[in-house]
Amino acid sequence: MRELRVTPIKNGTVIDHIPAGMALKVLKILGIDEGVPSTVTVAMHVPSKAMGWKDIVKVEDRELSPREVDKIALIAPRASVNVIRNYNVAEKHVVRLPDRAVGILKCGNPNCITNLREPVETDFFVRAGEPPRAACRYCDRVVEDIPAAIV
Amino acid sequence: MASWKGRDILSIREFSRGDIETVLKYARKMAPIARGEKSSQSLDGKILATLFFEPSTRTRLSFESAMIRLGGQVLGFSSVEGTSVQKGETLADTVRMVEGYADVIVLRHPHEGAARLAAEFTERPVINAGDGAGQHPTQTLQDLYTIWDEKGKIEGQSIALIGDLRYGRTVHSIATALAAFGASLTFVSPPGLEMPWEIVEELKAAGTPLSMTHRLEDVVPTADVMYVTRIQKERFPDPQEYERVAGSYRVDLPLLREAKKDLIILHPLPRVTEIDPAVDRTPYAKYFRQAFNAVPVRMALLEMVLGVGG
Numbered sequence: 001m002r003e004l005r006v007t008p009i010k011n012g013t014v015i016d017h018i019p020a021g022m023a024l025k026v027l028k029i030l031g032i033d034e035g036v037p038s039t040v041t042v043a044m045h046v047p048s049k050a051m052g053w054k055d056i057v058k059v060e061d062r063e064l065s066p067r068e069v070d071k072i073a074l075i076a077p078r079a080s081v082n083v084i085r086n087y088n089v090a091e092k093h094v095v096r097l098p099d100r101a102v103g104i105l106k107c108g109n110p111n112c113i114t115n116l117r118e119p120v121e122t123d124f125f126v127r128a129g130e131p132p133r134a135a136c137r138y139c140d141r142v143v144e145d146i147p148a149a150i151v
Numbered sequence: 152m153a154s155w156k157g158r159d160i161l162s163i164r165e166f167s168r169g170d171i172e173t174v175l176k177y178a179r180k181m182a183p184i185a186r187g188e189k190s191s192q193s194l195d196g197k198i199l200a201t202l203f204f205e206p207s208t209r210t211r212l213s214f215e216s217a218m219i220r221l222g223g224q225v226l227g228f229s230s231v232e233g234t235s236v237q238k239g240e241t242l243a244d245t246v247r248m249v250e251g252y253a254d255v256i257v258l259r260h261p262h263e264g265a266a267r268l269a270a271e272f273t274e275r276p277v278i279n280a281g282d283g284a285g286q287h288p289t290q291t292l293q294d295l296y297t298i299w300d301e302k303g304k305i306e307g308q309s310i311a312l313i314g315d316l317r318y319g320r321t322v323h324s325i326a327t328a329l330a331a332f333g334a335s336l337t338f339v340s341p342p343g344l345e346m347p348w349e350i351v352e353e354l355k356a357a358g359t360p361l362s363m364t365h366r367l368e369d370v371v372p373t374a375d376v377m378y379v380t381r382i383q384k385e386r387f388p389d390p391q392e393y394e395r396v397a398g399s400y401r402v403d404l405p406l407l408r409e410a411k412k413d414l415i416i417l418h419p420l421p422r423v424t425e426i427d428p429a430v431d432r433t434p435y436a437k438y439f440r441q442a443f444n445a446v447p448v449r450m451a452l453l454e455m456v457l458g459v460g461g
Contacts, residue, residue, distance in 0.1 A: 111283050113264040118241050120268055138264025139285055 006043045012060040014082040015069065020045050023055035025150050026072045026079075029104055030064065038062050051078075066093050071104060073097040074132060075147045101126050101134055105149040109141040122151070156458030159270040160278040163288040163324045168331055174292055175299050177451035178444070184220055185446040193459050194223030200253035201227030202245065202269075203280075204236065204260040209420065210280045210290075213445035214257050217453055220446070226252065243272045250275050255457055258282070276456035284318070290419060291324040293448045295332070297441040298376055301415050306333035311370040313339040314380035314400060314425060316346040321419050322380050323350055335360035337370050341396045344386065367400055372409045377402065377435075379418045379425050403427035407435060417441050 018026055023042045027033070032040055041058040048054040069081045073095040083091040103121035107114050114122045114136070124134035124143065134143040143149045155173075166174075183189040199218040201211050206229055215225045228234050236245060242265055249256060250273040258266050259280040266279030266286070281287040298305050310329055316322050316338050326336060326346065336354070338346045342365055354361055364370065370377070379402055387393035401424060402416065418426060418438040430436050 109263060111261075111263050113242065113260070113262040113268045113282075116242075116262060117239075118268060119243050120271070136264065138267050139283075140263075 006041060006046075006056065006058070008087055009041075009058050009060050009084055010087055012038065012058060012062055012084050013064045013069075014084060015057040015059075015064075015072070015076075016054070016080045016082065017048070017051060017078050018055040018057065018072075018076045019051070019078075020053035020055055022075050022147065023057050025075055025147055026055070026057055028150055029071050029074070030068070032059060036062075066095075070096050070098050071101065074101055074104065074126065074134070075150070077132065097126060097128050097132055099126055100124065100137075104151060105134055105143055105146065106151050107136045107139060107141055108143055108149060109136065109139050112136060112139040112141060114138050154458075155455035157274070157276050158456050159266075159276055160288055160452055160456065161266050161270060162279070162286040163291045163328055164286075166288070166328075171292065171295060171328065171332075174448065174451055174455070175296050177455065178292075178296050178447040179300065181447040181450040181454075185217070185443070185450055187220070191220065192222035193454055194218060194221040194457060197223040197255070197457055197459075198253040199223055199225045199227075199255050199257060199453065200249045201225060201229070201257045201280075202249060202259070203227065203229045204231050204242075204258075204265070206230050207259050207281060209442065209445070210259060211257075213442075214278075214280065214449050214453075217446050217449035221450055221453065223453070227257075242269055246272045246277075249273075255453060278452060278456070286324065287321055288324070289445070289449055289452065290321050291328055292452070293441065293445045294321070294325050294378070294417065294419070295328055296448050297417060297437060297444050298329075298415070300444070301437055301440075302375065302413075305329060308334045308375040309337070309373055310334045310376040310378060311337045311339055311374040312346075312378050312380070313367060313370075313402075315344045315382045315386065316340040316380070317344045318383070318386065319380045322378070323347070325378065326350060326354065330354050330357060330359040337361075337374070338363045339365070339367055339370055339400075341365060341382065341400065344382065367402070368406060368409075371406060371414075372411070374414055375411065377414065377416045379416060379422075381418075381421070381423055381425060397424055401425060401427060402430055404429050404433070407433065410435065 038061040043056040063083050079095045082089045101124040123137040127133045184191045218225050246269045255276050257278045257280050260282050263283040263285035265282045270277040382397050384393050414435050415437045416435045
């Protein structure tokens with residue numbers, strides 16, 4: 001029997017077209033860690049016609065809402081999100097860059113108040129572009145390298 | 152801006168040109184009270200909390216003077232020594248505690264974004280009196296007021312910003328605000344201390360008439376306003392290099408021989424050697440007037456955010 005590298009899932013969410021190497025950061029942004037009650041499959045460095053190489057994330061038995069997943073557009077601007085029901089793609093959409101990134105990025109300014117022990121989440125204004133840019137709502141510092149700034 | 156009552160004063164960028172004009176006109180009405188020529192009790196019964204997490208005597212005293220001149224009371228601290236901040240209290244907690252004791256909060260803090268954070272934890276209006284290398288909007292308003300009051304208008308003035316344009320906090324805010332008012336700008340700085348390129352690009356994109364030079368003498372004959380800032384010794388690894396650079400950016404009487412008759416010279420103070428004390432006696436010197444203008448501007452803001460007077 002041929003063993004599939006990545007098996008189809010019955011129910012859940014498949015995030016496809018993640019830039020190669022970003023899958024673990026995608027999980028981090030989505031808050032999917034060892035405490036998650038479902039099976040998570042991560043495929044890294046998969047050949048892709050469109051992208052050369054890509055990553056894929058599959059989360060079983062959990063339907064992620066589009067708004068929830070849009071956050072990953074910060075590092076995976078062309079990712080597509082497929083909601084799977086009974087092995088079929090029931091819904092499909094492409095992520096959209098959010099206007100704000102709350103609690104996702106760490107401000108690179110060591111003197112920013114959000115880097116002190118204050119009871120606030122970081123908050124960035126996001127601007128579209130190649131790559132997108134994010135400016136701290138507190139200190140105005142612009143994040144040059146968004147993937148490196150993921151909390 | 153529909154209503155000023157309860158408004159936080161956090162960044163000059165949140166002010167439209169119309170907002171700034173409102174403040175300038177309001178401040179002019181306050182000037183006789185600030186000078187002690189007229190009296191007012193408009194803020195009788197109101198309390199201002201001055202929370203200074205780092206010392207800034209001039210800023211604190213001018214806020215206190217403004218509040219007291221308007222019949223209000225002041226409480227607060229001028230450094231964190233002996234406060235619960237030293238015990239590790241968060242800014243968020245300090246602000247929520249102070250909210251119970253005062254009607255308006257003025258905050259000075261060494262960390263950027265502190266005023267915005269504070270404003271999120273209190274219903275009381277928060278006025279940013281400087282947060283780290285970030286914003287200091289009341290200083291900018293005071294500078295704009297001085298130019299407007301001395302010159303009658305800001306639009307069309309030829310304004311030279313001189314000194315450390317790279318790290319100087321006030322100079323970034325004032326450049327952006329002056330550009331919004333249609334002034335033409337010249338940046339004069341030693342090599343390595345030029346205005347950050349993001350700001351230059353932003354101003355150019357907005358169509359601001361703009362030039363740059365390393366030579367102070369280039370701007371003297373054409374400037375309507377010279378805004379001089381301090382060149383900080385700690386920016387130079389070599390003390391001799393500092394002496395050389397600081398010496399070439401010194402405003403003195405020989406330099407001003409070519410100046411326009413109605414030139415005004417401003418400086419956010421404190422100065423070190425950038426302006427020769429001999430210049431103080433010339434009609435150009437407006438920096439002490441500028442320091443006084445902190446009071447009417449802050450009076451105007453206090454009345455406006457407390458929703459009294461008008």
